[in-house]
Amino acid sequence: MRGFVVQRVPSVSGRVRNAAYAVSALVAVFVAGLLLAALGLHPLALGGSVLKQSLGSRFGVQDLLLLASPLVMCGLSVSLMLRVGLWNIGADGQFYVGAACAAGVALFGPHGSPLLVQITMGLAAMAGGALWIAVPALARLLLGTSEIIATLLLNFVARLGLDWLVTGPWRDPHGMAAAQTARIPDPLPKLPRDWHLGGLHWGLAVVLGLAALLAAAFRFTRWGFELRICGANRDTAAYAGMNVRRRLFQAMLLGGAIAGLGGMLELSGTVHRLQSGLSNGYGYVGIIVAVLAASSPLGCVFTGLLMALVLNAGLVLQTQGVPSSAALALTGLILLFAAIGERLAHYRIVPTRPVAGAGGVA
Amino acid sequence: MPFLKRRALLAGAAALPFLPRLARAASPLPAVAEKDAVIAFGHIGPVSDGGWSTTHHTGLLAAKKAYPAAKFLEVESIPVSADATRTFRQFVENGANMVFVSSEYGDLLSSVADDAPEVAFLECNGHHVSDNESWYYIQHWKVSYIIGVAAAKMSKSGKMGFVGSFPVPSVFGCANAFLLGARSVRPEATVQVILINSWFDPQAAAQAASALIQNGIDMIYTNLDDGSCLQVAAKAGIKCATWNTDMRAMGPDAYVTSLMLDWTQFYVDQIGARLAGRWAGDGHTLLPVGHGVDRDAWGRTVPPEVAAQADAVRTRIIGGWNPIQGEIRDATGKVRVPKGGSLDDIACYEWNWPVEGVVGLKAV
Numbered sequence: 001m002r003g004f005v006v007q008r009v010p011s012v013s014g015r016v017r018n019a020a021y022a023v024s025a026l027v028a029v030f031v032a033g034l035l036l037a038a039l040g041l042h043p044l045a046l047g048g049s050v051l052k053q054s055l056g057s058r059f060g061v062q063d064l065l066l067l068a069s070p071l072v073m074c075g076l077s078v079s080l081m082l083r084v085g086l087w088n089i090g091a092d093g094q095f096y097v098g099a100a101c102a103a104g105v106a107l108f109g110p111h112g113s114p115l116l117v118q119i120t121m122g123l124a125a126m127a128g129g130a131l132w133i134a135v136p137a138l139a140r141l142l143l144g145t146s147e148i149i150a151t152l153l154l155n156f157v158a159r160l161g162l163d164w165l166v167t168g169p170w171r172d173p174h175g176m177a178a179a180q181t182a183r184i185p186d187p188l189p190k191l192p193r194d195w196h197l198g199g200l201h202w203g204l205a206v207v208l209g210l211a212a213l214l215a216a217a218f219r220f221t222r223w224g225f226e227l228r229i230c231g232a233n234r235d236t237a238a239y240a241g242m243n244v245r246r247r248l249f250q251a252m253l254l255g256g257a258i259a260g261l262g263g264m265l266e267l268s269g270t271v272h273r274l275q276s277g278l279s280n281g282y283g284y285v286g287i288i289v290a291v292l293a294a295s296s297p298l299g300c301v302f303t304g305l306l307m308a309l310v311l312n313a314g315l316v317l318q319t320q321g322v323p324s325s326a327a328l329a330l331t332g333l334i335l336l337f338a339a340i341g342e343r344l345a346h347y348r349i350v351p352t353r354p355v356a357g358a359g360g361v362a
Numbered sequence: 363m364p365f366l367k368r369r370a371l372l373a374g375a376a377a378l379p380f381l382p383r384l385a386r387a388a389s390p391l392p393a394v395a396e397k398d399a400v401i402a403f404g405h406i407g408p409v410s411d412g413g414w415s416t417t418h419h420t421g422l423l424a425a426k427k428a429y430p431a432a433k434f435l436e437v438e439s440i441p442v443s444a445d446a447t448r449t450f451r452q453f454v455e456n457g458a459n460m461v462f463v464s465s466e467y468g469d470l471l472s473s474v475a476d477d478a479p480e481v482a483f484l485e486c487n488g489h490h491v492s493d494n495e496s497w498y499y500i501q502h503w504k505v506s507y508i509i510g511v512a513a514a515k516m517s518k519s520g521k522m523g524f525v526g527s528f529p530v531p532s533v534f535g536c537a538n539a540f541l542l543g544a545r546s547v548r549p550e551a552t553v554q555v556i557l558i559n560s561w562f563d564p565q566a567a568a569q570a571a572s573a574l575i576q577n578g579i580d581m582i583y584t585n586l587d588d589g590s591c592l593q594v595a596a597k598a599g600i601k602c603a604t605w606n607t608d609m610r611a612m613g614p615d616a617y618v619t620s621l622m623l624d625w626t627q628f629y630v631d632q633i634g635a636r637l638a639g640r641w642a643g644d645g646h647t648l649l650p651v652g653h654g655v656d657r658d659a660w661g662r663t664v665p666p667e668v669a670a671q672a673d674a675v676r677t678r679i680i681g682g683w684n685p686i687q688g689e690i691r692d693a694t695g696k697v698r699v700p701k702g703g704s705l706d707d708i709a710c711y712e713w714n715w716p717v718e719g720v721v722g723l724k725a726v
Contacts, residue, residue, distance in 0.1 A: 060455070168724075273469065275443070312448065315445070315452055319453065
């Protein structure tokens, strides 16, 4: 008699993980279809319009890439810290602070050449993001305070600080709108017109370049190697002579700087004004992006696009008459299944070998 | 410093497109057959909020009934972020001929409108107009004035509170007119304002109401989307006036009245004009008292003589009287409207300074 046992596998290959995601995504879409049918809607037609409006038109693809950019930036920020085994729940706050610093430069700084202005904005945003995470980073490294709580709580501080700026001292003096600054005078330029991606800006190139740069740094540099070892086992890393604290501190500051730069790109490229809703929870979605990508920078580009597609699908579904709460539940469902799939990929079913006289029980 | 001067010029130039243009006849958009028409509605909050978004949803339902062959799209809870731009572009992608949005989205809407010149855009509480974009709102300050008269009569201490969202004109106008109405019958009345940085955040609204009550306030007025303040007031045994819908069921003894909204006629008319090829952009509408905005039937604890006094003011306002009369000082004591002067509708719509007696708001 043959039986089966379920075995846990400590680590899985990228291929198995991707297959698990693909299967769970299909299952999720199937369940979502059943739910839509239960709501009295036509799931196939809805699925068709989601795909058509997200991928089938130039506007759709542009919107997808525009939405994916900040998600990838926040994903990269979280990924970098996951490399050293730390959680950055505060990408949202760093994103806001980065955007605020960039807006400060754009609105009140001197006017130079547009390129110089953009670079100054980017540097200011990175400094702001890094500064914002420096407090939790120092607390973590010197006092052992949980970076999860500290980074999370600073999100609220950042958001409230930004609310104060845009409704108070920085409020658009000529506009009547609720809570925003004036339009920044020199926004990030759009991509060349003959590329037929007219709505997209150069921030997209920065995002892709940064992902490639981080991937190369992780793979080919000693610094990237040390980060990985520090994340895998800090004692081993210290024993091998690495300066663990310094590496952790660097990873955190850089993670904050990347999220801050994401805020600058969103401000300068897409929204053009500092406003309360600038990050619509991008920092939190960034956590999902990083986890789904298993903290691989290039993986973040793909999972960022996937998340943008999922969020966009929620919008399209709403225009087709699905209530917003149901659309939110459906996007949650897809992520839930992805998480389950990722976990299940760690298990395999092994047939037990019949052992003479032992009844085949392993 | 030369660059400062240059920046001031730049800022001035940048602001120009956002000012309402001088009246100029925009040509009407071409007619659309009802069976081909797609009308889109975007809401700032959930249509089940029982307040603001519910009133716009009710307007949509009426329009649906009036134009049964047209197709209607509706999206709720659209954040004021780049998500809004995506949603509005989805409307256009879905073939919308006309888009109504129930809150000010500013550039997030106008950037889509500029790319879709054949689609009509109407922004509630907006400010931007173009050949295919207009805005609409209500003369809420006049109703707030009426409510202020009744509130001051019912308040024991004359210390009243206001719970609002952001320091924006519709909050200034509402709190200011409420106080001016109150002071017309009780010169020592004051209004303490708390802003919660959201139009729909029931928890924060309830906290703000509790804080006001702890400060000794016995009358609250709120223009938030939902009825949380009324619930808190009912529990504390004080009075409350709300916005949007009849909310008396949440606290029948605390309920004074509500600034009632009714968009149905406006929506039906605008859609009708668009279908007939008569709709043109570059304009604005401020619905007057009695036609889209009014006070609700008074609550059961409002004394009949108080109701009668407030209704007498209402009758005068409907008859054309402007209640926002000088002399009006701002919170710093400076005379803003001289004796014999008044604030017209557009000035009230763009009100951005607190009147004397309104505490907790700063001039923009």
